[in-house]
Amino acid sequence: MPKNTDLLIAASTIWVVVTAVLVMFMQAGFAFLEAGLTRMKNAGHIAGKNVLIFAVCSIVYWAVGFGLAFGDGNGLIGTHGFLPSVTQLISVGKKPFDFFAEIPGAAGYLFEVVFAGVSLAIVWGAMAERAKLWVYFVFGAVFTLIYSVTSHWIWDSHGWLFKKGMQDFAGSTVVHYQGALAALAGAILLGPRIGKFGHDGRANPIPGHNIPYAVLGTIILWFGWFGFNPGSTLSVDFGGFGYFAYVATTTNIAAAAGALGGIVTASLVLKKPDLSMMLNGVIAALVAITAASGYVAPWAAVVIGLVSGFIAVTGVIVVERIGIDDPIGAVAVHGASGIWGTLACGLFTVPLLAGRLATGHGGLVYTGSFHQLGVQALGVAVVGAWTFSASFSVLWVLKRLWGIRVHEEAETLGLDVSEHGMWGYPEFYIPVPGGYGTEAHAHLLGRPAHVSVAATPHEHLPPAVVE
Amino acid sequence: MPKNTDLLIAASTIWVVVTAVLVMFMQAGFAFLEAGLTRMKNAGHIAGKNVLIFAVCSIVYWAVGFGLAFGDGNGLIGTHGFLPSVTQLISVGKKPFDFFAEIPGAAGYLFEVVFAGVSLAIVWGAMAERAKLWVYFVFGAVFTLIYSVTSHWIWDSHGWLFKKGMQDFAGSTVVHYQGALAALAGAILLGPRIGKFGHDGRANPIPGHNIPYAVLGTIILWFGWFGFNPGSTLSVDFGGFGYFAYVATTTNIAAAAGALGGIVTASLVLKKPDLSMMLNGVIAALVAITAASGYVAPWAAVVIGLVSGFIAVTGVIVVERIGIDDPIGAVAVHGASGIWGTLACGLFTVPLLAGRLATGHGGLVYTGSFHQLGVQALGVAVVGAWTFSASFSVLWVLKRLWGIRVHEEAETLGLDVSEHGMWGYPEFYIPVPGGYGTEAHAHLLGRPAHVSVAATPHEHLPPAVVE
Amino acid sequence: MPKNTDLLIAASTIWVVVTAVLVMFMQAGFAFLEAGLTRMKNAGHIAGKNVLIFAVCSIVYWAVGFGLAFGDGNGLIGTHGFLPSVTQLISVGKKPFDFFAEIPGAAGYLFEVVFAGVSLAIVWGAMAERAKLWVYFVFGAVFTLIYSVTSHWIWDSHGWLFKKGMQDFAGSTVVHYQGALAALAGAILLGPRIGKFGHDGRANPIPGHNIPYAVLGTIILWFGWFGFNPGSTLSVDFGGFGYFAYVATTTNIAAAAGALGGIVTASLVLKKPDLSMMLNGVIAALVAITAASGYVAPWAAVVIGLVSGFIAVTGVIVVERIGIDDPIGAVAVHGASGIWGTLACGLFTVPLLAGRLATGHGGLVYTGSFHQLGVQALGVAVVGAWTFSASFSVLWVLKRLWGIRVHEEAETLGLDVSEHGMWGYPEFYIPVPGGYGTEAHAHLLGRPAHVSVAATPHEHLPPAVVE
Amino acid sequence: MVKVEAVVIRERIETVIDAVEEATGHVGVTVVEAVGHGRQRGITHEYRGRVFESRFLPKALLTFLVRDEIAAAVQHAISDAARSGHESGDGLCWRSEVENVVHNRTGLRLEEVELRA
Amino acid sequence: MVKVEAVVIRERIETVIDAVEEATGHVGVTVVEAVGHGRQRGITHEYRGRVFESRFLPKALLTFLVRDEIAAAVQHAISDAARSGHESGDGLCWRSEVENVVHNRTGLRLEEVELRA
Amino acid sequence: MVKVEAVVIRERIETVIDAVEEATGHVGVTVVEAVGHGRQRGITHEYRGRVFESRFLPKALLTFLVRDEIAAAVQHAISDAARSGHESGDGLCWRSEVENVVHNRTGLRLEEVELRA
Numbered sequence A, B, C: 001m002p003k004n005t006d007l008l009i010a011a012s013t014i015w016v017v018v019t020a021v022l023v024m025f026m027q028a029g030f031a032f033l034e035a036g037l038t039r040m041k042n043a044g045h046i047a048g049k050n051v052l053i054f055a056v057c058s059i060v061y062w063a064v065g066f067g068l069a070f071g072d073g074n075g076l077i078g079t080h081g082f083l084p085s086v087t088q089l090i091s092v093g094k095k096p097f098d099f100f101a102e103i104p105g106a107a108g109y110l111f112e113v114v115f116a117g118v119s120l121a122i123v124w125g126a127m128a129e130r131a132k133l134w135v136y137f138v139f140g141a142v143f144t145l146i147y148s149v150t151s152h153w154i155w156d157s158h159g160w161l162f163k164k165g166m167q168d169f170a171g172s173t174v175v176h177y178q179g180a181l182a183a184l185a186g187a188i189l190l191g192p193r194i195g196k197f198g199h200d201g202r203a204n205p206i207p208g209h210n211i212p213y214a215v216l217g218t219i220i221l222w223f224g225w226f227g228f229n230p231g232s233t234l235s236v237d238f239g240g241f242g243y244f245a246y247v248a249t250t251t252n253i254a255a256a257a258g259a260l261g262g263i264v265t266a267s268l269v270l271k272k273p274d275l276s277m278m279l280n281g282v283i284a285a286l287v288a289i290t291a292a293s294g295y296v297a298p299w300a301a302v303v304i305g306l307v308s309g310f311i312a313v314t315g316v317i318v319v320e321r322i323g324i325d326d327p328i329g330a331v332a333v334h335g336a337s338g339i340w341g342t343l344a345c346g347l348f349t350v351p352l353l354a355g356r357l358a359t360g361h362g363g364l365v366y367t368g369s370f371h372q373l374g375v376q377a378l379g380v381a382v383v384g385a386w387t388f389s390a391s392f393s394v395l396w397v398l399k400r401l402w403g404i405r406v407h408e409e410a411e412t413l414g415l416d417v418s419e420h421g422m423w424g425y426p427e428f429y430i431p432v433p434g435g436y437g438t439e440a441h442a443h444l445l446g447r448p449a450h451v452s453v454a455a456t457p458h459e460h461l462p463p464a465v466v467e
Numbered sequence D, E, F: 001m002v003k004v005e006a007v008v009i010r011e012r013i014e015t016v017i018d019a020v021e022e023a024t025g026h027v028g029v030t031v032v033e034a035v036g037h038g039r040q041r042g043i044t045h046e047y048r049g050r051v052f053e054s055r056f057l058p059k060a061l062l063t064f065l066v067r068d069e070i071a072a073a074v075q076h077a078i079s080d081a082a083r084s085g086h087e088s089g090d091g092l093c094w095r096s097e098v099e100n101v102v103h104n105r106t107g108l109r110l111e112e113v114e115l116r117a
């Protein structure tokens, strides 16, 4: 006969594990969004590196990151729980992972590592189509640690920004804004792709090769975000039993508004309902509602989403204007919109909900007070300074020491064949006149035994040929 | 120490939110099924519009649809719960959403809005490759309301058809048949795609461009359907604790039988195991079992699935015969098979299960009575009349006022480039002789500084050239 | 007021159904992994057949397999529960399915049938691009039964290998190794694809046509594996409440190590970070951790994963060396790595965890005893003998009687067009000079009415033409 | 024999081939996908707010090997059928002498094969 | 020099090129994917119950620029190697005069380049 | 008129076309994607541990129909602009006579059309 506390643990663990798994699947979303918005010649590399970096992140986060972020410690970092033991992972609410009160430490690891993986996936979007492969290993590991520190500040109960009452429900700042800061540093240090900017400095469009991929990626992300935000209750009763359903609702409404905001802005500003911009609008809205999903009313979710759609479109253009080449728009979509979402809490947080979640206070429109907005702005400023400078310095050193960008020929040829020896779509590239799907050529078949089936050709041949 | 009722709410909310999320992901399924079964030149548009219409639906359903469908009201419509407040969404089993007894209103919204989204996705399948973009906005909004009214009749406890004991467990009629009715109206008003019917009136095949996409779409739909049917218990105890597992089982068995029914029928009738027909068979079976999944025995699920596979194949051909151009077979797969599934309850419902679900009575084969079959037929007739006439009138007006079909050139060129300015696969279309993956052409690179690397060409040049 | 046992059933059923659904989605993973690693001309067939065989499996397993595997019976097979009734499926912990103590029989069917489907999907990987379509039906049905018998031995509480204390938490042996054994038999009997081996016997590479597909497939498999391993607790309390979160953690860590092991091995051994090898490394690691996920410590998961990555790369090469054509590497990835994972329990099982799961004993490194390793080896040997010989015999008979391989022309042309009448990417194959996206040719449009828009051409024509 | 080559818009490929057959009874053509640049302007595209133009337009290059006596009529039929009514882009048609046209399957000269047919 | 052009089935492209090299020692060819329509019937496809035919079949167009003296032998080698044994579809091979063949890299005439090689 | 044909590396297509226009003012070209095999070695690929080579390299086949008097200058411009500085693979450029070049849209001879322009 199970005890009610056991059942509570069971339900909470189901919830956290299931949502963690949804978030993990966002890697497929990023892989296809990024591959879709870049060129065929890099498609395999772009998609494949998401598997690689999530792997790097999973190991590093298990060894060090998780302890740094959620192990017992001080206001700045966690100091326990590195290379966690079996017992630490299977016990519930025990030190060093007592931060997770109703789920085993393992569930905590799983939920938090997939978040780190998302932040890391964002980084590479802006660095796509020109970074060296090994940089993914090295910076992937380093960024995982940078990320862990910040998440400790804002999410862990000892974190100094948490103590100030900063509201970042699921990580507009921790996950998305941070990822975008590193992405920005990378894009600046790498410089634009060959051909992105003409001699006159005008930006050239480099169309993504597969919009259906980008759509699939976006829907997968939307899908995964239902794990991202609602799962951040880390239990079934935080905010009240079943409260996470409310979080899912604001998330969905904001995403929808983002799609509309994006496509409408594109139609007005660009005079075309650009599909990639609509998709960016969805993601920007999801990024913004990430911080606010637990705190705001549905109407505010609509506002947040619409504004995000506008930010996505204009942001992409501005970033390009100032000469930064961000192939998939990570800086605008995760950075600008991440800031917007974080500040939006300061504007729209419903006092009742801030109370239920026991984090910070109501927003400006309800309380007339700028307090919460100030706290949010502080968080944005501090994280911006820390993560950008840390990422920039590390990448700058890597660049100085070994260089982080592939050679010109490699970039022109494409990373698939130059870095991995084979294109992502070999049958479009290997110049085989036999064409797609036929392998009837020497290096695969060996010469056919006989080249003629005519008895003895000469007989039939016209004098003109034999002379 | 949590109370048992709290734990029941927690478990039910987990279940409903998780299944709602699975259903939401069906949008990716439709996007890829539809994109796969249509042409390359429209692939971006077809895939992208699913994001767009789900966005429209999410906002409209939140503002009006949810209240119409499940807010307190009379037998015809719900009259409360429009623009629901925070409190209405977070409280459980309270007016106006007391229909949802064990989950918060927010969970109710989330689960129901994704169903509306599925119905809407079906509509566009038959209208693919020729409708104007703005029509998606306008008719998307209108259809969401049409849909909400019908779902109130059949699912809400005040609904008049519900009171008659109509059995539509997860919406063969409410979701699929309705979507197909609007799809039919749209296909008729749009007329066939250019080239679909020859001058002699014979139908020409317009092969879908990507069968792997269609397969992915179908598996995603099958996957999502495990949210669609089992989630419709709206709690963990409706029909008995864990009863939803039984619903999932009949769903899976029927889908499997549908695949076999489809491919076998195709082999016999068309003399070829057409893959797209096998996939249509799967979906037709899932559509049919949707109404019956909670009511019938496994053997009946097999029968329902096999027949659906047959309906899919023959239905697609018949629809084409009568001169209707339905690119992905929505009318046959969701319409004909939706009717079949609804009526199948009247045949195969197990009295025991009807009792457990407290809806209607046993089917003909068990009771020998035509009563339930009559009720089902009534529902089909009424919904058919209402939804088809409503959809047809609205689309007819839109057509008269502004026209709902793109111009011939736009259709020939493809909707991607004509409506959105860029193809879904730019590297296949932008005529760049440099070919896929090279951007070494003027409009992107700017002219290379030097055109010759030879010292001074003339020296080497043969007199014949210099003259 | 729900009883605690009811809530336990509710929670366990949610968990098992949700994880079963994740595992079902692995079919999409296999479809895209296999389609991606094979050629364009077979893409539709390869992807589509996964739907077909899962359908065959679902019906056969419901009718016979489930009873054979988990119905009451003796140490060798289950003898009850064929064509299970409604009552057998909805009742919990009752005969013949009392093996499932906390979930309804239906949940048991659903969870176990998707496992059989995975095992079956593996079989075809090695037989890709040359097997006849009907073979999928016949051997699909037969293998489902072979599989069911083995799963009874190892998983059912009456099973003789289970009684010996064999540890195979989620089926490295039952699911993956078995699938690979049949795959090996098939690959041997089919022989290599045309052009795979040159006249000198040297293996020729036949590049897969779409690496992004393979990446998507791999991430979907990783995603689905979070259902595969953690769901194998079959309840929320097996191993302790929420223990399944620990299983998910070891699974994720091993998969990550597998990616690193694979890409590093490829870089060292092949001198290139081959992406398809990295993906194989992930899957090999997931295969290996499948048996061990509930028994080993995180550090052991890392070791298991790294070694699996090495096995995947070298295994693929060895299999090719000995003249077996295994297009996607199923034999190495599921076979060799499945054996490794099974034996790894004998090495690394933590006594504490073996105790919690009440299965077998601690591994060599903890206990210094070879006992568990022996049991594991016995299982591997027996299953190897049984499944390989059974599969080989059946396929051998099929080959003798009707032949299991398509004709040379069909294989050269591709299975899509030869078996199904239409390519998976028609617009790349149907030789239409109008090219992708235009259908302006006779067989679709009918002749344009007028061929000239010039008044009367002769007037303008130069004498030279009119003569 | 004479080799008649023509550059036409892709939509007109089959119309042109049919016109040649109707006018002269000639069957036999080899078609290559081409892109062309001429007096006509290229297509304009838009992506993420950038407008750009591709200077090339899709065309097809048709090659007919024909008996000398019908060459003129073939050219006539082609340029007539290739005319689309657009302001631009209909392409060209020209001819040149070719020698010793061999029919690979039989090894005979194409003339002879055509006579026999 | 002489330009020898040939339309062959795609499976025979490399066989033909090898045959030319064996017979005459000539190296150098430019290959274009083409589709052709001739005496041969097209391929039949089926989709959702509709059967239809594409009038075109995949071929390749090969261009060899060769010294006048070996032109005949080259044509011979081509049409011989192009013969597949199918009833139809093996294509054609013909030649024509070309002037002033310049080798882009060196600016020299191709003859000279080949001599030096 | 004269038909000038050239095989060039794909990266140089637009450079060549621009060079022709600068040097002679000629506008009008038809471009076909080709693959070539010559003195140059093919590309090496690696897949799952196997290294293999494709004997063909991507090239483009350009066709210019030009007035006789500018033919030499056009060839000059082409082979000059096609020169990439790589050790190999820059391709060829040649010319041949063509008769009765008809402009499909107007039915006039191309010369006349060009004069009018």
Ligand SMILES: Nc1ncnc2c1ncn2[C@@H]1O[C@H](COP(=O)(O)OP(=O)(O)O)[C@@H](O)[C@H]1O
Binding pocket: D007, D035, D036, D037, D038, D039, D040, D057, D059, D087, D088, D089, D090, D091, D092, F027, F028, F029, F030, F031, F063, F064, F065, F066, F103, F105
């Ligand atoms: N001088 C030329 N040499 C080769 N191809 C040409 C030439 N002039 C035109 N073309 C081909 O014909 C096509 C149509 O030519 P264009 O000048 O655009 O048509 P129009 O003369 O009707 O405006 C071009 O895209 C190109 O493929």
Ligand SMILES: Nc1ncnc2c1ncn2[C@@H]1O[C@H](COP(=O)(O)OP(=O)(O)O)[C@@H](O)[C@H]1O
Binding pocket: D027, D028, D029, D030, D031, D063, D064, D065, D066, D103, D105, E007, E035, E036, E037, E038, E039, E040, E057, E059, E087, E088, E089, E090, E091, E092
């Ligand atoms: N008169 C022609 N002009 C140009 N190409 C031709 C001609 N006749 C045949 N061909 C090319 O040769 C290919 C084979 O010709 P076809 O008549 O089908 O072969 P066969 O004569 O052996 O039956 C055709 O597909 C076409 O590409």
Ligand SMILES: Nc1ncnc2c1ncn2[C@@H]1O[C@H](COP(=O)(O)OP(=O)(O)O)[C@@H](O)[C@H]1O
Binding pocket: E027, E028, E029, E030, E031, E063, E064, E065, E066, E103, E105, F007, F035, F036, F037, F038, F039, F040, F057, F059, F087, F088, F089, F090, F091, F092
């Ligand atoms: N004799 C030839 N006939 C036809 N095409 C040729 C001939 N020689 C070279 N080519 C074309 O020119 C391209 C470059 O030739 P190649 O010999 O590789 O360059 P290089 O002479 O500078 O080494 C080849 O890929 C082929 O397309």
